[in-house]
Each structure stands twice: as C-alpha cells, then as structure tokens.
Amino acid sequence: MSTPIIDEAAKVFTDPTSYADEPRLHAALTHLRAHAPVSLVDCPPYRPFWSITKHADIMDIERANDLFISEPRPLLATAEADDMARAQLDAGMGLRTLIHMDDPQHRVVRAIGADWFRPKAMRALKIRVDELAKIFVDKMANAGNECDFVQEVAVNYPLYVIMSLLGLPESDFSRMLKLTQELFGGDDAEFRRGTSLDEQLQVLLEFFGYFSALTASRREHPTDDLASAIANARVDGEPLSDVDTASYYVIVASAGHDTTSATIAGGLQALIDNPDQRKRLSDNLDLMPLATEEMIRWVTPVKEFMRTATADTTVRGVPIAEGESVYLSYVSANRDEEVFTDPFRFDVGRDPNKHLAFGYGVQFCLGAALARMEVSSFFSELLPRLKSIELNGQPELIATTFVGGLKHLPISYELR
Template identity: 65%
Template sequence: MGTPILDGKVLADPLAYTDDARLHAALSHLRAHAPVSWVDVENYAPFWAITKHADIMEIERANDVFTNSPRPVLVTREGDEQQAAVGIKTLIHMDDPQHRDFRAIGANWFRPKAMRALKDRADELAVRFVDKMAAEGPEIDFVQQVAVNYPLYMIMTLLGVPEADFASMLLWTQELFGADDEEFQRGKSMEERAMALLEMFQYFTQLTADRRANPTEDLGSTIANATINGEPLSDIETVSYFAIIAAAGHDTSSASISGGMGALLQHPDQLARLQNDMSLMPLAVEEMVRWTTPVKEFMRTAQQDYVIRGVPIAAGESVVLSYVSGNRDEEIFADPFRFDVGREPNRHIAFGYGVHFCLGAALARLEINSFFSALLPRLKSVEQTGPAAHVATTFVGGLKHLPIRYELT
C-alpha cells in the first residue's frame, strides 16, 4: 500500500485513508513526537498539521482567530484556485456573522423536536432496508446495496427530491467526495471532476425555481425561499446550501453505518454484547461515529499570530484539523484502538466542535440508531466474505465495499 509516511504529509495522501494501519501509524507518531507540525508537500500550499484532540478543540473555539475562509478543506493548489473562482458558498466556507445567519435557515429542521417527528420515517426506512437485505441475501455488498442508500432516502425525502432522482444524487456525491478514488472519479483533470459539481448545481437551480413557484412543506422550500435581512439568497448561495445538505447529509451517515458494520464484524464480542443489550445502542452509535470519523479534516486559517502547544503560527498560515487523529488521542480515550460499544465517556469530535458543529449531527445519530435497532434483533449470523475497501480521499469518506454473508429472521 505504499511506503509508510510518518510525518504530516500523510494527511495529503488520499491512499493513506484506504489503509488504516498505515494511516494510524503515522498519526500516532505525530501525536507523540510532533503534534503541531509544518507540512510542505508537492502540489499543496503548506499547512500546519494539528493532531491532538485538545489542540483541535482550542482552534475550533477560537473561531474569531482561525477562520474557515479561504481554505476550508485540504485540496491541491489547483483545487484552492478553482474553489475561489467558482465562488462556492456552503456553510463550511463561511465564518460568522454570515455563517450564523445561513446556519439558521435550516437549523429548525435538525433540532430535537424535528428529530422526534422524523423518527417514524427513519424507523420505517430502516425496516424497509433490512427487509431488502432479507430478500437479496444471503450475500451482498453491504455498502453499495444498503449503507449508501438508507441515509440517501432520508435526506432526499427531507429536501423533497423525487425518488426518481436519488440515483443521480448518489452518483454526484460519490464523484465529489471520491474525486481522488479511481473507482468513483469523473476523470483525472480538474475540469472533468468539476462536472459533477456543475451538474448538481444545475439540478438544484431547477429545484429552486420549482420551489419558489410552488412552495411545499419540505426543507427544499425552506432553502429556496430563505431570506437574510429581508433579502433572498443569491443563486450560488442557494444551490450551495442545497449541495452541502444533499451531499454531506447522506455520505457521512452512510460511512458511519458501513464502518459501524465493519467494526462489529471485526469485533464479534461487541456485536454479541450489543445484541444482548440493545440499551447500549446510543453509546454504540457514538462509538461507530468515533471509529469511522467520516469527515477526516477541516482547515482553518489564522487571522493573527497565535501560539498552540508552544508552536507559533503566523497570521495567514493554515492548519489542518485531523479529526481522525483526535479521535484516537491516547490522552482522551482509554485504549483508543479498541472498539467499545459501551464506551463512556466518549468525547469524540467526529461532528466537529464549536460554532461549526455539524448541523445534521442529530439526524445522523437518529439514522444510525434506527438502522441497527432494526437490523440486530433479526441478525442470526453474519460474516465478512472478502476484503473491505475504503474510498481514497482526504476529506469525506469511509468504506466503499464490504462483502458479507448473513442470515436474518
């Protein structure tokens, strides 16, 4: 799988995220020997690698000093330039007060009251997909036949996207987040890769026009007809909002569900423990999210000089917050490389921290809980029948294949 990289360059290597042993060897080394380290790797603007849980939280709290703009995620120099040229305006590209105003548009759809209303839908869909497993078994690719589709159905229903368009949305998402993966990428050039984003934007431009002409009772209408200080959102702001909710809203949950299943297969004692005590499910959900950490990193840029862990960071320099590393920090988690469905406390930062805490965290938790609550009581046996495969990425991803054989009641 390549030569081990024991410095911060590993964070800019998409293939490192396809090999857990290699990735975590490098991140463990960094936490122990260079928790704040300068990284200068070919084709990327330099950055500081932040690998300790406490440091990540400190930077997240200091959102007036460390801003999302202009480098919210780790991409190549060419990607940085393209991002600036296109003018994408999603929540992850924004800072307060703009971020606060835009976050408020969709916030009510993800509050506890809304989750209670969505629980019946989540439970119903979970049963539907477990029934689908029963019908299509006894062998499937759990990721491609189940895990990518269940949360997709949830978020698309919330947005009011017709079911006939779900397949297109899944394809665009896989192409966007899998742009570095040979199986999913649209092409090698930046122009080819940009086509997936362009097609998604064209789709949501049409959906926005439809919802403005004929408002409905869904999140899609809320976004399309939103105003800030009495002014409607611009076209790019509207379609950017749609795109981040649609793409991140299902891909991260599918990574947690598939990674959760993979972890239960690797730790059959924990599977048996959870099946024997389903009251552990809320804790198990948090452990699945920690274990998989679907969002690998975000970036921040210092607006003034700052010192972290004794290391001076100059104004204008960028940092990569490695959530994957923070979620294995030995100072925070007892035996962090042990998958424990009863782990408590579990101070994971897979949903971020501070003002940029994931808007859809409650929905993700609901989906994972509903799915495994429907599956595990019916699961008589399960085994992995071939190698699992991860998406090559430096941003969002998880398992892309998990072949299993199983028996359901």
C-alpha cells in the first residue's frame, strides 16, 4: 500500500474563491493529478476528507455505489453546516434530494421524475425549448449591441424552461431566480443571503414554503406537468413526505437551472476566446452535439460530490477507512491528461469526450438530456444570426465549492 499523501495543493478544494480564479485552480489540479491523485485534506472548518482527482478513480468509486455511498455527506460543507443539516433531517425538516439518497431509496424516488426526462418527453418539450431560445436571442437583438450575457440571458432562458416543465406561472419567475441564485451563491459575496448559516437557511425555508403551497394545489387540482407528478407520487402506496416532495422540487428547480445557465455562459465565453472554433461550429452546425458535450466538459458546473466508505478499502493503493469521505473532483477529471488529448484546448469536434460533468453510475444526472437540449437549441439559434462578438469587460466567476460558473459576462455583438 502507498503511504497516505497530504499535499497542500489539495486545500484548493476548501477555498470557494479558487473556482473564481481558474488559472490558480487548474494549476493546483494539474499538480495533484501528477503528484497526489489521492490526498488527505484536513482543513478546518471542514472535516477531513480524501480528494480524488483522476478520472479513472472517480469512475471506479461511482461504480462501487454500495462501497461508497452518498449518505451522510453528499457534498462538501463545513462541519457546522453538516451538523445543522443532520439535525434538520432528524427533525423532519431538512433538504433530502436525490443526491442525498442511496439505493434502494434512490432508485425508487428517481423513478418518480424519470419519465419526464426520457426521449419521448424531451421531443415534446423541444418545441418550447426552441421557442424560448428564439425569444432570448431576439431579446439580445432588440437590446442593442451589448449586454451582460449571464444576467440578461444565460440565467433567464434555462429557468423559463424549468418553470415550463414544472408548470409554474411566469409571475413567479423573479422569486425563483432570486432563490436559486441564493441557494448556490452562499459562498459568493454578491449573491449570498447572509454570512451566517441561519440567514442562509432562510433561503431553503422560503423554497420549502413555496413548494409546500404548490404541492397542496397540485394534489387538489392535478395538471399535466412535472409538479403534479411529484406532488401525487406514491412510494409503497404512500405519498412522499412533505420534506421529500419539497426537496424534489428544489433539486429540479435549482440544479436544473444553475448548471445549464453556467454551461451556456461558459460555452459562449469559450467560443469568444476561440474564434477558430466558433467559425468551425458556425460553418457546420452538425457539430452541435459534439460542441455541446465540449461546453459541458469545459465548464463542469457541478464541481464535486462526496462519498463515504462503508468498509475499509483502498483507492490507488491508498487506504481509506470505513466512515471516511472522498471528494470527487469532476473539474479535475475533465482535464485528465490520460483521458483527454490536449485537455486545455476547447475543441467543438472533440470525439470521444468521456467527461464526467453529469456524474457517473447510479447518480448520473437525471436532467442530462434536457441540459444538452437547451445548450444545443440556444447555440443553434444564436450562431447563424451572429455576425460578430467580443468581450466588453472582464468576465467574473462565482465563488463556490459546489455549483457555479460565470456570474458576469459583458459582451458586445452584432446580430442578423
């Protein structure tokens, strides 16, 4: 067995500002992949964990979903936040989404929404997705020749898609946008509700309050949308608990929005920064499926998940004890030199592209097909109308340890 390595570079995972400083982040990740692919991180206020930075190791861990489970630590949080989340769950009021669950419960609860993301449902939804893509490209055209692409387009278009899927009224848009940005913006000074856990907890409680009212409405008057499917779902003949129902809504509304908006914004910046690739894609829109996957790899909006060992084991020869947690760095895996040729080159024709941005195995992202459709539809609408585009200021990334990407992308452009 290898001697456990403690590499100072792995502390990058506990610093939310590292994801807002990509050169610093990727320098650390490149070092870790080469010299400490499994490293112990002991950095208060977080409990210790093992960082995993190689693509192959992450896939092996995701496959072994009985040996490495999501409970009780599905994502990186401070010890205080972990304890508060556990206390809330014990009190019957905490967030418990699909990412918190393991089989067999995970499989049963996942099935509730699965039909809404299958090919038949996606074909039906594509009409609305294409319509919204055109609406937002038209808005860019009507706005003149400059905008903050993130705040005026990228955060809005995917949220309208999710609200259409759930059947939520347009009048609730502003409220949902604010709550989703606050939920994933807890580490960013611009978006967080406050600095204390109690202040940030209020965001979750507001989500729960909104979706509790929605559940009651859909149970009394079911409609043909995903919200009704969740509200009226039964497991072993019993309806979902209030916590599980609200949690299901929260993960669809927030994760389904912020991840896609990050990909669209980051994808556009990549096309601006790589005009040869933009021309290549514009000249051959048949490359769009490959380009979509490359944008998702490039941005990797979900930065990590964590798993906890159910027995003593090893990863790359390093002993991991029962009860210890591993941190799966998807950002690192998606730049792994052993998997991707020239991984720091943005290539709209990259094939194969075995990125792990949607996870892998039983926890593979439920909404992956929808995210791909939204990205593809938007750029299929934008690129044929785009005469020119360039940065019109400094792009800014959100500070995070979980989900995120650009928060500002000032651009100037000319559309047909």
